[in-house]
Amino acid sequence: MPLRHRSSLLVLAAATTASALLLAGCTADGAGTSGGGSAPSTPVAGGTLTYATGFGEPTCLDPHVGGNMPQALLGTNVLESLFSQDAEGAIVPWLATGATPSADGLSWDVALRDDVSFTDGTPFDAAAVAANVAHMKDPATESSTAILALGKVTSVEVVDPTTARFVLTEPDSALLESLAQTWLAMESPAGLARGMEANCEDPIGTGPFVVDSWTKQDNVTLSRNDSYNSSPAGAAHEGPAYLSTIVWRFIPDPATRFAALQSGQVDVIDEMQPDNVVTAQDAAASGGQLGVLTGALPGASIRLELNSGYAPFDDERVRKAFIASADVNPGIESLFFGTVDRSYSVLSSSTPFGASFEDDYAIDTDRANQLLDEAGWTGRDSEGYRTKDGARLTVDFPISTNQSIPAEQSLFEQIQATTKDVGFDVELHPLDLSSWYASLAAWDFGVTSAIYTKNSPDVLRILYDSANIIPAPSGYHPNHSHVSIPELDALLTTAGETNDQAERADAYQKAQKILADGAYVLPLYDHLQKIGYSTRVQGLSLLPTLQLPYLADSWVQQ
Amino acid sequence: MSVLPEGSVAAGWSGAAGSAGSSGPVGSAGSVAGRGSRRGRRLGLGVGQWVSLGFLLSLVLAAVWPGLLAPGDPLAIDPRAAFVPPGWGHPFGTDESGRDIYTRVVHGAAPSLVIGVAATAIGVGLALVLGMLAALAGRIVDFAVSRLLEVLFAFPGLLLALLVITVYGPGVVTSTVAVGLATAPGYARIIRSQTLSVAASPYIEAAVVLGKSRGRILARHILPNALVPVFVLVTLGVGQAIVWAAALSYLGLGAEPPAPEWGAMLFAGKNYVTSAWWMTFFPGLVIVLAAAATTVLGRALQKRGVR
Numbered sequence: 038m039p040l041r042h043r044s045s046l047l048v049l050a051a052a053t054t055a056s057a058l059l060l061a062g063c064t065a066d067g068a069g070t071s072g073g074g075s076a077p078s079t080p081v082a083g084g085t086l087t088y089a090t091g092f093g094e095p096t097c098l099d100p101h102v103g104g105n106m107p108q109a110l111l112g113t114n115v116l117e118s119l120f121s122q123d124a125e126g127a128i129v130p131w132l133a134t135g136a137t138p139s140a141d142g143l144s145w146d147v148a149l150r151d152d153v154s155f156t157d158g159t160p161f162d163a164a165a166v167a168a169n170v171a172h173m174k175d176p177a178t179e180s181s182t183a184i185l186a187l188g189k190v191t192s193v194e195v196v197d198p199t200t201a202r203f204v205l206t207e208p209d210s211a212l213l214e215s216l217a218q219t220w221l222a223m224e225s226p227a228g229l230a231r232g233m234e235a236n237c238e239d240p241i242g243t244g245p246f247v248v249d250s251w252t253k254q255d256n257v258t259l260s261r262n263d264s265y266n267s268s269p270a271g272a273a274h275e276g277p278a279y280l281s282t283i284v285w286r287f288i289p290d291p292a293t294r295f296a297a298l299q300s301g302q303v304d305v306i307d308e309m310q311p312d313n314v315v316t317a318q319d320a321a322a323s324g325g326q327l328g329v330l331t332g333a334l335p336g337a338s339i340r341l342e343l344n345s346g347y348a349p350f351d352d353e354r355v356r357k358a359f360i361a362s363a364d365v366n367p368g369i370e371s372l373f374f375g376t377v378d379r380s381y382s383v384l385s386s387s388t389p390f391g392a393s394f395e396d397d398y399a400i401d402t403d404r405a406n407q408l409l410d411e412a413g414w415t416g417r418d419s420e421g422y423r424t425k426d427g428a429r430l431t432v433d434f435p436i437s438t439n440q441s442i443p444a445e446q447s448l449f450e451q452i453q454a455t456t457k458d459v460g461f462d463v464e465l466h467p468l469d470l471s472s473w474y475a476s477l478a479a480w481d482f483g484v485t486s487a488i489y490t491k492n493s494p495d496v497l498r499i500l501y502d503s504a505n506i507i508p509a510p511s512g513y514h515p516n517h518s519h520v521s522i523p524e525l526d527a528l529l530t531t532a533g534e535t536n537d538q539a540e541r542a543d544a545y546q547k548a549q550k551i552l553a554d555g556a557y558v559l560p561l562y563d564h565l566q567k568i569g570y571s572t573r574v575q576g577l578s579l580l581p582t583l584q585l586p587y588l589a590d591s592w593v594q595q
Numbered sequence: 596m597s598v599l600p601e602g603s604v605a606a607g608w609s610g611a612a613g614s615a616g617s618s619g620p621v622g623s624a625g626s627v628a629g630r631g632s633r634r635g636r637r638l639g640l641g642v643g644q645w646v647s648l649g650f651l652l653s654l655v656l657a658a659v660w661p662g663l664l665a666p667g668d669p670l671a672i673d674p675r676a677a678f679v680p681p682g683w684g685h686p687f688g689t690d691e692s693g694r695d696i697y698t699r700v701v702h703g704a705a706p707s708l709v710i711g712v713a714a715t716a717i718g719v720g721l722a723l724v725l726g727m728l729a730a731l732a733g734r735i736v737d738f739a740v741s742r743l744l745e746v747l748f749a750f751p752g753l754l755l756a757l758l759v760i761t762v763y764g765p766g767v768v769t770s771t772v773a774v775g776l777a778t779a780p781g782y783a784r785i786i787r788s789q790t791l792s793v794a795a796s797p798y799i800e801a802a803v804v805l806g807k808s809r810g811r812i813l814a815r816h817i818l819p820n821a822l823v824p825v826f827v828l829v830t831l832g833v834g835q836a837i838v839w840a841a842a843l844s845y846l847g848l849g850a851e852p853p854a855p856e857w858g859a860m861l862f863a864g865k866n867y868v869t870s871a872w873w874m875t876f877f878p879g880l881v882i883v884l885a886a887a888a889t890t891v892l893g894r895a896l897q898k899r900g901v902r
Contacts, residue, residue, distance in 0.1 A: 292866050312870050367674035372691055438847065443866040447691045450853040454672040454692070465852050 091308030097237035104182025116222035116242035121269035129270035142208030155225035211495035245589035279592035332584035346519025356556035423460030432483035647888035657704035665701035688873035699855035711837035717775025726786025834889030
């Protein structure tokens with residue numbers, strides 16, 4: 038499936054016609070459809086939808102800058118990408134109509150729509166694509182996600198107004214998937230030219246909504262783009278969105294967010310807590326006014342990254358002892374109320390080529406004790422923690438309270454408790470996003486949990502290629518585990534370049550085995566997008582590329 | 596010299612309204628104290644005050660020897676017994692990781708009391724220096740210190756504590772110091788005015804006339820007399836400091852998880868407030884009772900001072 042785009046234009050054209058239910062790349066729990074208990078009604082134009090996000094407030098609305106989930110969530114309704122993906126992961130057209138690679142795979146000709154304009158009136162053409170790629174790759178933009186996704190792209194040449202040629206240093210089997218992500222969305226060149234400050238306040242795209250105003254620490258208001266004509270293949274309807282206004286609120290506290298949904302103050306929330314998902318599903322089943330929409334986010338699973346570059350986890354035996362003593366299954370069962378499954382794979386279940394190695398993550402306390410003895414951590418202090426040369430076996434664990442939901446933080450407390458039995462002193466440090474980024478940038482941690490969403494198994498290269506120990510221009514280094522293995526680098530490079538499916542599968546399998554054998558990562562569970570909504574909202578769906586809520590097809594019952 | 600009027604206490608203690616309010620019913624029970632036991636009458640304590648004293652003593656016991664009241668391990672997890680409601684095995688229920696809430700509440704007494712007492716000591720210590728300095732070191736120093744205190748008063752106390760924590764990072768020690776610093780201006784102003792009025796009293800004049808040294812007058816006459824009302828305020832302040840420390844932990848700025856600290860427990864429980872009420876109810880209850888008990892006792896001391 039990820040390689041279906043190789044056959045380019047023809048498949049893309051076919052996909053357009055066969056698009057009917059492609060946006061159903063999600064499962065609507067509760068009463069079955071996103072319409073909740075009531076029968077689907079006729080779309081109504083107008084009205085305001087209030088969306089409350091728990092992912093945090095972006096510091097910049099332009100997803101080229103940095104590139105995180107809060108930006109992508111909001112950006113999905115304002116900006117559009119060259120490609121989209123269907124529920125099966127196949128590439129479908131959006132602002133581009135197709136793409137043809139050269140024989141050597143070192144250039145791609147991307148055919149563009151000729152009838153789309155940015156909301157400031159600037160026409161969308163090949164020059165705009167070139168300007169966007171140049172903007173993402175410019176170190177001054179401080180991109181971390183887009184610049185990594187475009188790592189193999191040197192530049193974009195304008196062949197003619199509707200053909201943009203991507204020039205690559207090496208073949209990139211994940212190029213079109215990368216281009217489908219919101220972090221690589223197309224923005225008006227005139228808008229980009231205003232400079233970072235203005236563009237962060239109000240990025241100008243081709244999307245169904247435009248940024249109206251941004252009241253910091255409160256909300257962003259979006260209003261309808263009345264000349265919208267560029268729905269992605271698979272959208273439920275063409276043309277302008279139904280909603281006239283979206284109020285995008287920031288409610289960081291999950292209990293408050295859910296209470297706001299229950300009381301009708303907001304219509305849609307994200308980052309639902311597991312117990313709230315169960316409450317809402319029960320309510321939906323008994324004819325209540327709530328519904329839940331879930332989808333597994335592509336990319337890496339929720340996992341612990343063990344910092345193998347620094348003590349104590351620079352010793353493989355200590356890493357193995359940690360993994361053999363971190364008992365997470367009982368916690369995943371009780372804390373998540375059956376809403377997630379344990380994962381033994383570094384890749385999420387919605388990402389192809391994931392490999393599970395359950396045996397490498399078995400709990401064995403005796404083995405953990407033995408490994409720590411072998412590693413020289415033989416002493417015990419008065420509190421029962423192991424010591425070596427008088428130093429305690431301390432593992433610092435910075436937690437991003439923005440990214441880790443409370444149930445997950447409780448799971449980390451349980452990991453702290455079970456690893457204590459063999460003598461680990463895990464110190465949990467709940468931090469706000471910027472302090473957390475700072476401790477990662479300084480390698481000031483033993484273990485941490487970081488989210489990386491990317492719609493391709495190439496996420497493995499981003500996370501574990503030794504090149505990504507070096508920070509991106511934003512200061513972010515995605516290789517938190519500090520994994521530096523030439524053999525692994527080679528496998529990930531092969532997998533990222535080859536077009537041979539079997540070779541790609543084999544390389545990814547071997548790469549994941551190296552990670553499991555070396556005990557660099559402890560996979561925990563799949564990262565689920567959990568959207569709660571009031572049944573007042575109809576036509577809500579998740580855009581399959583990154584499983585982000587897509588509101589152009591939604592309407593509210595008046 | 597009389598104890599400070601009520602109004603001046605309230606002015607320095609923006610947060611005290613909450614604990615004073617909660618002490619209302621207990622305080623009125625105390626007014627029926629005349630019918631209390633003979634011994635109680637002799638000590639001048641009413642029923643409410645006895646109950647408060649008993650509660651505080653049991654908190655001290657819990658802080659000094661938690662194993663006596665709750666032999667279990669406050670950090671021991673049991674995921675399969677998570678979210679158990681209050682019952683025989685777990686009188687206060689269990690939390691999301693199956694930890695026993697009763698055990699955690701008992702073990703949480705030590706950090707809460709230590710933070711409360713230590714923060715108040717820091718606040719009073721600092722205030723003593725500032726207040727005495729302002730009252731006795733001349734007009735210029737008085738002017739400088741008084742303006743400084745006014746500036747500090749412009750910030751709500753908790754905001755001042757947040758500022759200290761933002762600069763020095765979260766943790767038990769920082770939050771203790773932060774609460775101490777935040778309460779200091781209130782005490783300092785009271786100590787300044789007390790010292791001023793004591794210094795102007797006839798017996799100090801007499802001491803000066805008798806040729807006593809300045810140090811002796813300060814140590815023997817001014818300090819003890821100026822400190823009497825402060826002692827009452829300290830009793831009230833400990834309860835307040837406990838509440839503030841819990842508030843900081845609740846904001847994730849105090850004790851780090853999964854330490855059994857009351858505020859941190861409230862914070863962890865709030866996510867489950869609709870499904871597991873006992874996770875917030877019991878830690879919240881002891882915070883309220885601890886603050887109420889210290890307030891009741893503080894008021895009792897205050898009234899005795901008036902008599």
